[in-house]
Amino acid sequence: MSTATLHEPHVHVDATGAKIAMWLFLFTELLLFGGLFLAYAVFRTYYPADFHYATTTLSVSIGALNTALLLTSSLTMVLSVAALERLNRRLSVILLGVTALLGILFLVNKYFEWSAKFHHGLYPGSQDLALHPDGEKVFYGLYFTMTGLHGVHVLVGVGVLAVILAMIARRPRRTVSVPIAAPTALALQGDSGPLWHQAADAQLDAVDVTLVYRENEAVAHRQLIKLENAGLYWHLVDVIWIFLFPLLYLIS
Amino acid sequence: MEKKELVPYGTYIMIWFGLLVLTGVTIIAASLHFGQWSIMTAIAIATVKGALVLFIFMNLKREERLFKIMLSLALITMTVIMVLTFADISFR
Numbered sequence: 443m444s445t446a447t448l449h450e451p452h453v454h455v456d457a458t459g460a461k462i463a464m465w466l467f468l469f470t471e472l473l474l475f476g477g478l479f480l481a482y483a484v485f486r487t488y489y490p491a492d493f494h495y496a497t498t499t500l501s502v503s504i505g506a507l508n509t510a511l512l513l514t515s516s517l518t519m520v521l522s523v524a525a526l527e528r529l530n531r532r533l534s535v536i537l538l539g540v541t542a543l544l545g546i547l548f549l550v551n552k553y554f555e556w557s558a559k560f561h562h563g564l565y566p567g568s569q570d571l572a573l574h575p576d577g578e579k580v581f582y583g584l585y586f587t588m589t590g591l592h593g594v595h596v597l598v599g600v601g602v603l604a605v606i607l608a609m610i611a612r613r614p615r616r617t618v619s620v621p622i623a624a625p626t627a628l629a630l631q632g633d634s635g636p637l638w639h640q641a642a643d644a645q646l647d648a649v650d651v652t653l654v655y656r657e658n659e660a661v662a663h664r665q666l667i668k669l670e671n672a673g674l675y676w677h678l679v680d681v682i683w684i685f686l687f688p689l690l691y692l693i694s
Numbered sequence: 695m696e697k698k699e700l701v702p703y704g705t706y707i708m709i710w711f712g713l714l715v716l717t718g719v720t721i722i723a724a725s726l727h728f729g730q731w732s733i734m735t736a737i738a739i740a741t742v743k744g745a746l747v748l749f750i751f752m753n754l755k756r757e758e759r760l761f762k763i764m765l766s767l768a769l770i771t772m773t774v775i776m777v778l779t780f781a782d783i784s785f786r
Contacts, residue, residue: 458758465761469768476772483776484783502721509717517710520751527700670753677752681744687717688736692724 457667464671468678471595475682478588482689485580492577497693499564500585504555505691508548509683515544516680519673526610526666529659534669535611541676542603545596552593556586585690592686595679599672606672610665617652701756709750716743 486493522537559582563570566583622628625642628649655661720739728735749755754762 461757462760462764465764469764472768472772476775480776480779484779487780487783506717506721510714513710513713513717516713516747516751517706520706521703524701524703524706674752677747680751681747684743684747685737685740688720688724688740692721693733693736 455664455667457663457670460667460671461674464674468674471678471682475588475591478584478591479685479689482584482588485577485584489575489577489580492575493581496578496581496585497691500691501555501558502691504551505687508551509687511544511548511551512680512683515541515548516677518544519676523666523670523673526662526669529662531610531662535607538603538607538610538669542600542607545600545603545676548596549593549600552589556589588686588690592679592682595682599676599679602672602675606665606669610669613654615652615654617650619648619650621648622646706750709746713743713746 518537518541522534522541525531525534525537559565564582565571566586571579571582626646627642628638628640628646629636630638716739720736723735723739724732726732748765754765
């Protein structure tokens with residue numbers, strides 16, 4: 443009987459390269475929102491009084507609550523990465539789930555906030571808003587565009603986190619195909635004797651062996667870079683909100 | 695794979711607490727009506743908060759220098775666009 447030994451192939455992971463690509467993508471996001479911040483700044487200098495008044499109509503408490511939710515989600519996100527770094531897969535998955543949940547709560551809040559505005563006839567193109575001064579129309583236009591685009595980013599972020607969560611939650615496994623010279627008898631040998639045996643089969647030229655790891659550092663590191671990049675995106679969405687909140691809700 | 699030193703969980707929790715405190719500060723500052731300084735105060739606090747997220751949560755502090763150079767280029771580009779736009783609309 444011949445014995446085949448399975449080797450874990452060396453998989454090169456270029457974490458720095460993957461992160462550079464992620465940061466480059468984040469810069470395009472920065473410029474996307476940057477354009478809107480620029481529009482906000484320009485129109486604010488054109489209509490200071492209207493912007494001043496319109497800002498006071500937004501609910502500071504809902505905005506503050508959403509700020510707290512996003513900041514906390516950033517904490518659980520970074521803790522999820524820290525947990526996987528320590529090969530604590532379970533804690534990492536739980537924290538990632540909490541992060542996604544906080545993102546969903548943020549969107550629920552946003553739904554109620556927008557509904558209240560719509561209820562008061564304040565939405566782009568509404569007849570009520572048409573009676574307001576030009577500056578207020580521009581303000582609400584920017585408000586809905588900026589928080590809407592940001593909300594879409596939160597939604598996409600939740601989707602990304604869900605995919606990564608499913609990936610980490612699965613136990614790492616790998617299937618390898620071991621070629622054999624037919625006809626060969628197969629036997630699985632345990633510590634205390636044979637576990638399984640199959641008689642020689644002339645048709646068989648390879649067997650697929652699936653390995654399920656209890657824990658594997660190499661697999662964890664491969665998943666870590668994906669988790670970290672998802673985290674970078676999540677934190678950037680948080681950074682954008684950090685600037686949106688005072689500009690839209692507070693400055694008067 | 696090179697081994698990086700792990701950041702303790704406590705560090706992240708401290709930063710999160712700091713971010714919440716700064717959020718409170720920015721709300722209180724806005725209610726004090728600093729007049730034309732209120733925008734500057736809010737942007738300054740938001741910049742500190744953003745920097746904390748970028749450097750600690752996004753790990754920029756421990757990243758290679760290349761990442762900091764790249765971020766600087768993106769921010770300089772944004773600043774140039776802002777300054778040029780205001781140079782235009784201020785003197786019309």
